Amino acid sequence: MRFSQIFGHTLKEAPSDAQAVSHQYLIRGGYIHQVAAGLFSYLPLARRVLNKIEGILHEEMAMIGAQEITMPVVLPADMWQDSGRWYTIGSEMTKFHDRKDHDMVLAMTHEEALCDLAAKYIRSHKELPQLVYHIQTKWRDDARPRAGLIRVREFKMKDSYSLDTSWEGLDKQYRAHYQSYFNIFNRCGLDVLAVKSDTGMMGGKIAHEFMYLTPIGEDTIIYCDSCGYNSNRQVAEFEKPEAVKEDLKDVEKIETPDCKTIDDLAKFLDVPESRTAKAVFMVATIQEDNETEVEKFVLAILRGDMDLNETKLANAVKAKDLRPAHEDEIKAVGAVPGYGSPVGVKGAYVVVDDLAAESTNLVGGANEAGFHLLNLNCGRDFKADLVIDIAAAEAGYKCVNCGAELKAEKAVEVGNIFKLGTRYSEAMNVTYQDENGKLQPVIMGSYGIGVGRLLSCVVEQHNDEYGIKWPISIAPFQVEIVLLHDKKGTEAQEVAESLYEDFKAAGIEVLFDDRKESPGFKFNDADLIGIPLRLTVGRRALDKGGVEFKVRGEKDNEIVPVDEAVDKIKTEIQRLEKELRDRVQKVEYKD
RNA sequence: CGGAAUGUAGCCUAGUGGCUAAGGCGCCUGCUUUGGGAGCAGGAUAUCGGAGGUUCGAGUCCUCUCAUUCCGACCA
Numbered sequence: 129m130r131f132s133q134i135f136g137h138t139l140k141e142a143p144s145d146a147q148a149v150s151h152q153y154l155i156r157g158g159y160i161h162q163v164a165a166g167l168f169s170y171l172p173l174a175r176r177v178l179n180k181i182e183g184i185l186h187e188e189m190a191m192i193g194a195q196e197i198t199m200p201v202v203l204p205a206d207m208w209q210d211s212g213r214w215y216t217i218g219s220e221m222t223k224f225h226d227r228k229d230h231d232m233v234l235a236m237t238h239e240e241a242l243c244d245l246a247a248k249y250i251r252s253h254k255e256l257p258q259l260v261y262h263i264q265t266k267w268r269d270d271a272r273p274r275a276g277l278i279r280v281r282e283f284k285m286k287d288s289y290s291l292d293t294s295w296e297g298l299d300k301q302y303r304a305h306y307q308s309y310f311n312i313f314n315r316c317g318l319d320v321l322a323v324k325s326d327t328g329m330m331g332g333k334i335a336h337e338f339m340y341l342t343p344i345g346e347d348t349i350i351y352c353d354s355c356g357y358n359s360n361r362q363v364a365e366f367e368k369p370e371a372v373k374e375d376l377k378d379v380e381k382i383e384t385p386d387c388k389t390i391d392d393l394a395k396f397l398d399v400p401e402s403r404t405a406k407a408v409f410m411v412a413t414i415q416e417d418n419e420t421e422v423e424k425f426v427l428a429i430l431r432g433d434m435d436l437n438e439t440k441l442a443n444a445v446k447a448k449d450l451r452p453a454h455e456d457e458i459k460a461v462g463a464v465p466g467y468g469s470p471v472g473v474k475g476a477y478v479v480v481d482d483l484a485a486e487s488t489n490l491v492g493g494a495n496e497a498g499f500h501l502l503n504l505n506c507g508r509d510f511k512a513d514l515v516i517d518i519a520a521a522e523a524g525y526k527c528v529n530c531g532a533e534l535k536a537e538k539a540v541e542v543g544n545i546f547k548l549g550t551r552y553s554e555a556m557n558v559t560y561q562d563e564n565g566k567l568q569p570v571i572m573g574s575y576g577i578g579v580g581r582l583l584s585c586v587v588e589q590h591n592d593e594y595g596i597k598w599p600i601s602i603a604p605f606q607v608e609i610v611l612l613h614d615k616k617g618t619e620a621q622e623v624a625e626s627l628y629e630d631f632k633a634a635g636i637e638v639l640f641d642d643r644k645e646s647p648g649f650k651f652n653d654a655d656l657i658g659i660p661l662r663l664t665v666g667r668r669a670l671d672k673g674g675v676e677f678k679v680r681g682e683k684d685n686e687i688v689p690v691d692e693a694v695d696k697i698k699t700e701i702q703r704l705e706k707e708l709r710d711r712v713q714k715v716e717y718k719d
Numbered sequence: 720c721g722g723a724a725u726g727u728a729g730c731c732u733a734g735u736g737g738c739u740a741a742g743g744c745g746c747c748u749g750c751u752u753u754g755g756g757a758g759c760a761g762g763a764u765a766u767c768g769g770a771g772g773u774u775c776g777a778g779u780c781c782u783c784u785c786a787u788u789c790c791g792a793c794c795a
Contacts, residue, residue: 137729137745139729139730139731139744139745140730140731140744140745140756141730141731141732141744142730142731143730143731144725144730144731144732144788145725145787145788146788147788147789156730162787164786164787165786165787165788213795216795217795218793219720220793220794220795221795236795237795239795266795268794268795270793270794271720271792271793271794272720272790272791272792272793272794274788274789279794346794451792451793452792610754612753612754613752613753614753615752615753644753645753645756646752646753646754646755646756646757647753647754647755647756647757648753648754648755648756648757649755649756649757650754650755650756651754651755651756652755652756653756655755664754666753666754667753667754668754669754676754
């Protein structure tokens with residue numbers, strides 16, 4: 129490809145909207161164009177990277193026996209009604225009517241479509257197990273797209289679906305993906321960590337997330353350096369500190385103006401946050417039986433220095449869904465937001481974190497604006513319907529396994545693998561006949577990787593002050609020829625042109641900067657775009673007997689004779705490819 | 720969906736009620752130049768996000784609205 133003909137161009141300055149490094153470089157390099165919030169066009173350079181990534185995905189899927197299919201992005205609503213998600217997912221899912229006035233849906237993911245397909249094609253245990261996948265567009269009308277390609281509304285995902293007759297079979301396919309995903313990320317040059325993401329209710333349900341650690345991430349990982357424990361904060365376990373125990377003192381009501389947060393309160397009273405009680409008002413949706421759902425008002429009490437872990441709370445009250453309570457709902461039970469506690473509250477299910485229950489003489493809300501109560505004690509001053517661990521893990525707490533201090537790190541989820549079990553197959557009647565002729569639900573798994581998010585995470589990991597440094601495996605081109613024009617002769621031009629032809633003939637992906645620009649301009653663009661290998665053709669190098677070879681990101685360069693340039697580049701490509709290939713290793717599966 | 724900020728040419732910015740909206744980058748033409756974002760000369764590109772209002776006069780003040788970004792809620 130000649131640089132002069134590429135659709136799109138580079139920018140010296142990034143638009144002020146772009147804040148994440150990957151967002152800035154991808155825009156400045158002429159890779160992507162933002163159309164609206166969370167909507168991007170991919171220009172030729174980015175498309176080439178996506179093609180490379182998708183190539184790796186296809187190869188790795190083939191390695192674990194997955195067959196490629198394609199399911200539509202527009203789906204009829206009835207399958208989403210069958211799975212129940214038509215009713216449970218909010219405005220993130222886009223619904224519309226087609227010309228015949230049928231309810232339609234833009235696919236957020238393809239479990240329903242796959243189940244619909246499997247229900248029609250899977251008949252016998254002899255046809256199982258199966259593993260199918262596609263790389264297809266998803267639409268999620270996210271309330272808050274951000275950071276360029278990190279969180280978007282329309283994106284492509286590689287999603288695969290396994291179908292098995294047994295939990296052992298599912299486990300096998302699950303572990304195959306676990307390994308496969310490490311291979312994929314390693315081949316793309318991205319460092320990831322696999323963390324447990326949901327132990328959930330429903331017994332055997334297990335999920336892992338593949339996390340790229342970065343401060344711009346939205347997930348928090350809790351990990352332990354000394355024993356290797358790690359987990360998404362949502363489900364992380366930790367050892368609670370000892371409760372402070374004193375002799376019980378009498379309750380005392382005090383005026384606390386403008387103390388709506390624990391922080392305000394602790395400062396105002398000059399007590400540590402750990403001596404306060406925090407009230408969190410939630411509404412849980414609970415499935416009583418197949419037909420009926422009820423909403424339950426839940427009042428969660430924690431020690432003031434701890435955060436509520438909603439996943440733990442949802443599990444504790446067996447909630448299908450959990451949301452923050454609205455202000456009128458809070459008032460309806462007799463509580464006051466900002467000054468809340470269980471004291472005097474009626475009609476709420478009170479869940480008290482075990483540590484808060486053991487702690488004595490805490491400061492809590494009086495359920496009266498501007499007032500708190502001193503010396504609250506669980507059991508004496510208010511009753512707990514349930515005492516259980518509902519606190520979120522945080523850095524500084526102790527590891528449950530080894531007692532070392534836990535650490536926290538932000539991360540972006542670039543992939544996940546999920547043991548669905550029979551959740552969808554039962555709802556959507558995906559069954560097969562077993563050896564005895566009995567109908568059984570198929571046991572499913574689903575496995576996803578966001579392609580654009582992976583691309584942007586690679587840029588986050590591989591860049592410097594000048595631009596992107598692509599890993600060779602997914603670089604839009606393997607080598608860039610930078611021609612420096614020379615008025616005194618045509619030699620440089622001729623050498624560059626003939627090298628360009630030689631590279632193409634040798635099957636090397638080459639970008640030829642043939643533009644009539646100054647050297648500095650071209651070097652800066654080359655660094656920005658980030659092609660791994662560079663050959664500079666100009667008077668100075670020719671006088672020294674060749675062309676100048678340089679690896680992106682390395683300081684040194686060397687003169688290579690013109691007739692050895694193709695071999696040199698071939699060797700270097702192989703060297704860089706080997707580096708990435710060597711990253712691919714057997715990983716130990718961690719439950 | 721809550722809180723905040725910002726909208727001036729393709730990009731970055733100036734413009735603090737008063738003349739024809741200014742500069743840099745980029746773009747076009749010509750000449751010159753060619754090893755880390757060259758120089759000179761000429762040129763094109765803005766309904767100042769939109770609507771309404773206040774005013775003799777609005778890019779500037781007010782109201783509404785739209786969009787984008789950031790923080791939070793949310794995230795199958």
